[in-house]
């Protein structure tokens with residue numbers, strides 16, 4: 001594989017573009033919003049600067065990485081030549097199904113179509129295409145350049161050749177592939193999101209304040225970050241969408257997003273990316 005198309009240049013898309021470009025792949029980064037592309041490129045440049053400061057890469061590595069990234073505002077461009085497409089658009093099954101239907105028509109026959117979805121069924125996305133055996137989940141963790149795990153999700157029809165190709169590619173990125181089967185939330189979010197939601201319910205019920213809830217989970221459970229801080233980091237809209245998918249997928253109200261989470265999302269307080277969530281940030 002030489003050319004990777006990444007669809008969606010938000011929190012995850014820019015990180016995925018960063019790691020592939022740094023390993024020598026050409027990256028075609030696609031987003032419908034010109035502003036998202038501009039922000040993604042400046043975030044990648046800032047993150048590369050951080051790596052230079054730490055002595056991990058040189059200024060020349062930074063320039064080479066950035067010159068391997070091409071940005072497009074239409075999925076029609078940048079897909080045809082790709083060996084792998086990774087969809088990292090908004091966590092919404094209608095949007096993702098539309099994207100998979102469209103990229104299936106544009107991509108080369110041997111191109112693998114992957115989704116970075118946190119919770120949406122890979123089998124359902126695969127069923128929007130004429131190549132369900134070449135569709136797979138490639139769930140990177142945030143922040144992508146730092147986190148080692150890639151949760152790889154087999155759809156019902158994903159073939160062995162596709163799984164092996166994605167496992168090998170993950171290793172080339174110096175990340176650790178963990179292969180799981182398709183189910184709502186897979187493993188990572190099925191376990192993480194109910195914990196985050198429970199922390200929000202505790203805050204909503206006035207059991208304690210955000211900082212104390214986070215401190216208890218950090219010191220008591222040896223978590224590097226408290227659940228409310230982590231929710232701000234992930235994006236409160238993303239958390240809410242995943243909980244809705246878990247609730248619908250398991251047909252169980254225990255996953256229903258807390259009222260306070262819904263309220264924050266409705267107010268546009270989405271966490272770090274908007275400057276306010278459970279905490280405030282300078283953007």
Ligand SMILES: NC(=O)c1ccc[n+]([C@@H]2O[C@H](COP(=O)([O-])OP(=O)(O)OC[C@H]3O[C@@H](n4cnc5c(N)ncnc54)[C@H](O)[C@@H]3O)[C@@H](O)[C@H]2O)c1
Pocket residue numbers: 007008009010011012013030031032033036075088089090091092095099116117118119139140141142233234235238
């Ligand atoms: N945020 C996290 O911590 C995290 C972690 C792992 C996986 N994910 C998953 O990664 C995906 C992206 O999440 P994010 O946090 O980067 O979201 P985000 O909101 O930061 O970015 C999504 C981007 O997709 C773009 N987009 C929407 N529709 C599009 C389309 N039709 N074509 C091209 N671009 C389109 C938007 O303009 C936006 O820039 C989601 O599926 C999410 O569940 C997120």
